[in-house]
Amino acid sequence: MFDTKQVLFAGFGGQGILFSGKFLAYKGLISDKQVSWLPSYGPEMRGGTASCSVIISNEPVGSPIVSTPNILIAMNLPSLDKYEPTVEKGGIVIVDSTLIERKVNRDDVTVYYVPATQMASDNGIPTLANMIIMGKLLSVLGEYDEESIMATLGKVISARHKDMLDLNLKALKLGMEA
Amino acid sequence: MTDKVLMKGNEALAEAAIMAGCRHYFGYPITPQTEVAAYLAKRMPKIGGTFLQAESEIAAINMVYGVAAAGLRVLTSSSSPGIALKSEGLSYLAGADLPAVIINVQRGGPGLGGIQPSQSDYFQATKAGGHGDFRMIVLAPNSVQEMADLTVKAFDLADQYRMTAMILADGTMGQMMEPVSLNYGEPKKIEKPWAVTGTKCLRKHNVVNSLFLVPDELEQFNFARYERYKQIEENEVMYEEYMMDDAEICIVAFGIAARVSKNAISEARKQGIKVGMIRPITLWPFPKAPMLKAADKVKEFICVEMSMGQMIEDVELAVRCKKPVTLCNRVGGMIPSPEQVLASIVEASKKGE
Amino acid sequence: MIVFDKPKSLADVSMHYCPGCTHGIVHRLVAEVIDELGIEGITVGVAPVGCSVMAYNYFNCDMVEAAHGRAPAVATGLKRANPDSIVFTYQGDGDLASIGTAETVHSAARNENITIIFINNAIYGMTGGQMAPTSLPGQVTQTSPYGRDTSHCGFPVKVCEMLSQLDGPEYLERVAVNSVKNVRNAKKAIRKAFENQIAGKGFSLVEVISSCPTNWGMTPQKALEWIDEKMIPYYPLGVYKDRSANKEGGNG
Numbered sequence: 001m002f003d004t005k006q007v008l009f010a011g012f013g014g015q016g017i018l019f020s021g022k023f024l025a026y027k028g029l030i031s032d033k034q035v036s037w038l039p040s041y042g043p044e045m046r047g048g049t050a051s052c053s054v055i056i057s058n059e060p061v062g063s064p065i066v067s068t069p070n071i072l073i074a075m076n077l078p079s080l081d082k083y084e085p086t087v088e089k090g091g092i093v094i095v096d097s098t099l100i101e102r103k104v105n106r107d108d109v110t111v112y113y114v115p116a117t118q119m120a121s122d123n124g125i126p127t128l129a130n131m132i133i134m135g136k137l138l139s140v141l142g143e144y145d146e147e148s149i150m151a152t153l154g155k156v157i158s159a160r161h162k163d164m165l166d167l168n169l170k171a172l173k174l175g176m177e178a
Numbered sequence: 179m180t181d182k183v184l185m186k187g188n189e190a191l192a193e194a195a196i197m198a199g200c201r202h203y204f205g206y207p208i209t210p211q212t213e214v215a216a217y218l219a220k221r222m223p224k225i226g227g228t229f230l231q232a233e234s235e236i237a238a239i240n241m242v243y244g245v246a247a248a249g250l251r252v253l254t255s256s257s258s259p260g261i262a263l264k265s266e267g268l269s270y271l272a273g274a275d276l277p278a279v280i281i282n283v284q285r286g287g288p289g290l291g292g293i294q295p296s297q298s299d300y301f302q303a304t305k306a307g308g309h310g311d312f313r314m315i316v317l318a319p320n321s322v323q324e325m326a327d328l329t330v331k332a333f334d335l336a337d338q339y340r341m342t343a344m345i346l347a348d349g350t351m352g353q354m355m356e357p358v359s360l361n362y363g364e365p366k367k368i369e370k371p372w373a374v375t376g377t378k379c380l381r382k383h384n385v386v387n388s389l390f391l392v393p394d395e396l397e398q399f400n401f402a403r404y405e406r407y408k409q410i411e412e413n414e415v416m417y418e419e420y421m422m423d424d425a426e427i428c429i430v431a432f433g434i435a436a437r438v439s440k441n442a443i444s445e446a447r448k449q450g451i452k453v454g455m456i457r458p459i460t461l462w463p464f465p466k467a468p469m470l471k472a473a474d475k476v477k478e479f480i481c482v483e484m485s486m487g488q489m490i491e492d493v494e495l496a497v498r499c500k501k502p503v504t505l506c507n508r509v510g511g512m513i514p515s516p517e518q519v520l521a522s523i524v525e526a527s528k529k530g531e
Numbered sequence: 532m533i534v535f536d537k538p539k540s541l542a543d544v545s546m547h548y549c550p551g552c553t554h555g556i557v558h559r560l561v562a563e564v565i566d567e568l569g570i571e572g573i574t575v576g577v578a579p580v581g582c583s584v585m586a587y588n589y590f591n592c593d594m595v596e597a598a599h600g601r602a603p604a605v606a607t608g609l610k611r612a613n614p615d616s617i618v619f620t621y622q623g624d625g626d627l628a629s630i631g632t633a634e635t636v637h638s639a640a641r642n643e644n645i646t647i648i649f650i651n652n653a654i655y656g657m658t659g660g661q662m663a664p665t666s667l668p669g670q671v672t673q674t675s676p677y678g679r680d681t682s683h684c685g686f687p688v689k690v691c692e693m694l695s696q697l698d699g700p701e702y703l704e705r706v707a708v709n710s711v712k713n714v715r716n717a718k719k720a721i722r723k724a725f726e727n728q729i730a731g732k733g734f735s736l737v738e739v740i741s742s743c744p745t746n747w748g749m750t751p752q753k754a755l756e757w758i759d760e761k762m763i764p765y766y767p768l769g770v771y772k773d774r775s776a777n778k779e780g781g782n783g
Contacts, residue, residue, distance in 0.1 A: 022355065026184055029357050037184065037355035062440035064354045067515055155184075202612060228611045232604070233637035240601035240634070244608020247595045248575075248616075252608070270598045374593035374609070376616050379572035383542075385587045387596040 001141050004057040006066045009130075010083055011075030011096075013050045016130035019156065020073065021052035023134060027143075027152040028056035036064035049078060073133055074100060075116075092140060094133055112136055114178050120171065128171035135175020144176050182357035187325040187347065188213035190358045191255075191281065192221070194326035198333040199365030200251040200279070201227035204238040206260060209293045210349035211283035214255040235260040239267030239280075246276035247386040249373025251333050251365070255281035257349075258299050259290060268342055269308030273388025275372075275403070277336035279329065280314070280344045283352040286511035294511025295349035295434060300488035303346045304462045311400050313407050315343040315414070316461040318432040322356035328459070330362050335414060337368040339406055346461060348484070350434040350513065416459035417468055421447070425454030427526050428472045430493050430503075431482035432458050434513060439482050442519035451527045461489070466496040473497040478526045482506045482519055538562035540571050540591045547585060551744040551751025553708045554582060554650065557721075558589055560714070561621070561648060564722045565592065568729065574617040575609050577602040579631075581623035582656040600631025603638035606645045617728055619646040625655045628688045629664040635690070640699040642733035646724045649690060652741040653762065660746030664688045667765055672746070691738050691771040701733035703771040707740035707763060709755040716768075732775060740766055 007024060009017045021037050028035040039052040053066035070091040074080035077100050080093075087093055089108045098117035114136050116129035138144040149172060157164050185193070192214045195203070203218045215231070222229035232238035238254050245252035256264060261282045271278055284299045286292040303316045315335050317328040325347060332343035374384050390396035418436075421443060422428065431439045436457040446453045456472060458465050469479070478501055481490040487505045494503050506522040508514045537543065540562035548554045565571050571592055578586040580599035587594035597605040602620035610618045627635050627649050638645065654672055655661040661674040665687045669678040691703045702724060706717035717739055724735035740762050742754035749757060770776075 022184065025355060029182060029184060035184070035357060038350065039353055060440075061356070061437075062444065063434070063438040063513075063516060064350065064356075065438070065513060202608070204608070230607070230611065233633050236601065237604040237607075237634050237637065240598060240604035241608035241611070243597070243601075244577075244595070244605040244610075245612040246608075247605070248609050248612035250612045252612075266598055267601075274596070374575045374595055375613055376573040376575060376593055377571070377591075383591050384593045385596070386594070387587055389584060389596055 002070050004055065004059065005071060006069045006088070007054040007056070007071040007073070008051060008066045008069035008083055009054070009073045009075075010049070010051040010079030015050070015075050016127065017050040017075065018052050020130045020134055021054045023131075023152055023156050024056070025054050026155045027148055030148055030151050030155070033057060034059060034061050036061040038064040051079070071137065073137065075130070075133070076100065077102070080104070094136055094140075096129060096133060098129075112140060114175065116175070119174055119178065123170070123174060125167050125171055128167060131168050131171035132175035132178065135172035136178050137175075138172070139176040144172075182359045184355045185322060185358050186213055186353060186355050187319070187322045188283065188352040189217045190322050190326040190360070191329045191345065191347075192217040193360055194329040194362070195253050195279070195333070196221060196225065196227070197360060197362045197365070198251060198330045200253050200333060201225070202245045202250060202252040203227070203229050204232050204241040204252075204254050205256065206232050206235045206238050208257045208260045210285060210352055211255050211257050211281065213352065214281060214283075235263035236266065239264040242278050243267055243271055243274070243276060246271065246278045247274070247374050249370035249375060251279075251337070253279050253281070255283065257283050257285045258287050258296070261299060261302065265302075265308040268314065269310050269312065270388050271342050272308070272312035272314070272403075273310065274386050275340040276342075276386065277340050278342045279332045279336055280342055282344060282346050284346065284348045286509065292511040293349065295513060296484050296509065296511055297348060297433060297435060298485035298488065298509060299346065300461065300483070300485055303344055304464070304492070307342075307344075312403065313341070313462055315339070315341065315410065315463075316346050317343065317416075318346050318459060318461050319351055320433050320436045320457065322351070322354060323358045324459070325351055326358055326360055334366050337366065337370075339410055341406070346433070348433055411463040414460060415463045415465050415467070417465035418457040418459060419468065420455040420457060422454035422456065422472065424452050425472070426476055427451065427453040427478050427480065427523055428469075428476040429453065429455040429480045429482055429519070429523070430458070430469065430489065431455060432461060432489070435482045435484055438514055438516055439519050441516035442523060445516065445520050446523045446527075449524070451523055453523050453527075458489075464492050464496065469493060469496040470498065473500040476501060477530065479503040480506050480519075480522050480526060482514060482522075484508055484513060538566045540565040540574075542589055542591050544588060546589055548582065549745040551742065551754060552582070553652075553741040556708045556714060557648065557650060557717070557739050557741065558586070560718045560721050561619070562590065563718065564725050567722070568725055570617045570725070570729070573615060574619065575613075577606050577609070577618070577620040579620065579622040579626040580657075581626045583621050583623060583650065584657065586621050600626050600629070601634055602626065603631065603634040603643065603645070603647065607638055607641075607643050610643065610645055617646070617725065619648060619725070621648045622650065623656070624649070624651045624653065624663045624665040628690050632688070636694070636697070639694045639734050639736070640697050642699040642701060644728055644731060644733050646728050647734075647736040648721065648724075649736055649738045650741050651690070651738050651766065652743040653687075654743050654746045656743050656746055665690075667761055687765065689766065691736070694736065695771040699734060700736065700772055701774050702727050702735040703738075704773075705738040705740065705766060705768050705771065707758055707768055709740070709742060709758040713768075738766075740768070
């Protein structure tokens with residue numbers, strides 16, 4: 001869909017923002033793309049908001065900083081307020097509509113509203129709203145294929161948390177169908 | 179599929195140090211390099227190595243001095259204010275001709291400054307690492323792969339030339355994840371007959387020392403050291419030339435600033451502006467020759483750096499003022515945007531039209 | 532026949548110490564102990580900054596010259612790099628109890644398996660007689676010309692007492708070298724401090740009350756008497772900690 005995916009994940013600490021980014025970066029790596037992942041760090045991270053930049057490209061990645069994303073994942077209101085104006089024209093915005101009540105103001109971007117936090121809670125996987133949104137993103141991008149998803153989960157979930165693998169898969173599926 | 183793994187720069191660097199045969203690490207916590215310590219705290223005990231959290235950066239660098247004196251590969255890491263505290267030790271390491279590897283994951287300054295990425299320790303690293311006449315080899319990675327590769331290189335150079343080698347990184351390089359492959363083979367072994375490992379009653383005792391009270395003796399040591407530095411300047415300069423073949427404007431940038439500049443160069447090329455980049459990988463020895471050569475064909479140099487203008491002085495010296503050198507910078511933990519760099523390029527391209 | 536030999540572990544050079552200085556005695560005691568324990572070939576010493584800065588020329592074992600106050604950190608590195616070696620530092624009061632306090636306290640807290648010989652002569656000798664962290668209240672020095680005023684510059688640091696409050700260290704003893712009896716006791720303590728390291732017991736520090744006739748402005752004889760009259764009452768001799776013997780607290 002985009003030659004170079006410039007993805008910005010944003011929300012608050014504990015939502016798995018960095019994990020989502022890592023998943024997407026690894027999925028790119030497994031598909032032989034050039035990738036980079038850059039978190040916000042320091043007091044900002046500890047103070048509540050978290051964000052991370054992921055770039056997936058066929059070309060070597062220049063700056064790893066995503067300042068004009070063509071994909072924005074917003075998982076809380078401050079993140080949407082802050083980053084909505086930065087999204088590239090024609091970009092994609094996915095919003096966790098459980099936590100963000102307002103609509104996106106831009107009309108030059110494609111917006112998907114996913115009540116991910118509610119869905120996660122309803123399905124007994126309250127910590128995996130991030131992966132429900134990821135499922136949605138992959139389906140929007142036409143990149144939802146189980147083989148590479150399984151391979152990626154194998155990379156980002158450590159062996160001692162193998163039980164999380166199925167739950168993540170469940171979350172991704174819920175998102176894909178949302 | 180690929181054999182590469184995603185790693186944070188700080189962790190790739192730490193793993194590379196282990197692969198280079200380093201089994202001793204001493205450090206003191208400071209953002210944004212803490213992952214180096216955390217990673218080695220986990221790894222070292224499992225491979226029979228030593229990870230020790232020192233009571234201060236000063237103690238850490240002196241523990242480094244002890245291990246280096248004993249002839250083993252040794253590492254410490256810190257960030258800007260912590261490196262300042264280590265500068266005493268850096269001078270002693272130089273004075274005693276001891277090899278060691280120092281990591282500076284820079285943050286904004288001066289003083290306590292901030293914790294966001296910066297390149298404002300360029301002077302400190304390349305010119306004023308401590309008191310007295312001495313140099314450090316300074317390597318500036320601009321990717322996670324280079325964080326690892328240059329760390330291995332740093333250990334080899336340090337041993338070969340009996341001096342400290344510093345990795346001058348920044349918070350971005352330390353925190354970002356990129357694919358890396360770590361394949362280095364057996365660590366280079368360099369004989370260290372000067373090491374203090376006990377005489378075993380078989381030889382005259384070795385002394386590791388930086389005190390020479392007789393002036394002409396001290397002078398000779400300095401001369402000999404600078405002879406070695408000359409060899410390094412001749413043999414160890416590393417840099418990357420990017421799109422320089424037809425370039426009329428030359429960007430000079432290292433680390434994260436060089437990554438940002440690549441984006442700007444792509445955009446400028448789309449607009450038909452012939453711009454390239456010389457990226458120093460060794461900040462000392464500084465790649466003077468390629469810059470002087472470029473000065474004959476480009477009309478302007480743009481130094482992109484995250485300081486108030488430190489490397490720019492070396493660029494000006496390198497091109498011997500043949501062409502103008504302008505500064506494009508952000509400081510305090512801010513990173514220049516590709517748009518800002520592009521604007522500088524466009525401005526330069528319009529001059530003399 | 533008894534022949535009075537120089538210990539093998541002392542280099543055959545003349546020392547730069549002033550006449551009447553007790554550094555020479557302590558050097559000799561350390562060298563004798565190294566000889567007697569047969570550890571010359573595996574011993575690495577660390578010299579400080581101060582009068583004993585050139586100790587690296589006087590001991591026949593491998594030696595390292597450390598930055599001011601940093602000897603315990605350097606020794607930590609040496610010992611961790613090469614746990615089979617025997618590592619000792621030789622430090623004065625300015626080095627150990629002023630600029631290097633942190634390194635001293637933390638190497639003790641870690642129970643670093645090293646031996647520290649600490650020369651307390653209550654003055655900065657090398658730089659010409661300034662007030663030391665261990666200068667006595669009222670003591671006249673170049674930088675306390677009216678006598679050490681404790682209301683202005685505080686009180687002396689009692690190193691053995693201070694370190695004895697830590698759980699870390701294995702062995703702390705204060706000795707003196709101003710009489711034959713005291714010298715013999717000093718040697719015993721120094722020997723124990725090395726034996727502890729060989730046995731892997733950990734941090735052992737021997738504080739040696741020493742004289743500095745030159746900077747105290749006294750004859751060597753008077754300086755030795757001054758140790759008895761002034762120094763030892765303030766710095767009582769004795770074992771401050773001996774964990775293996777389960778002994779704590781001074782017995783001065």
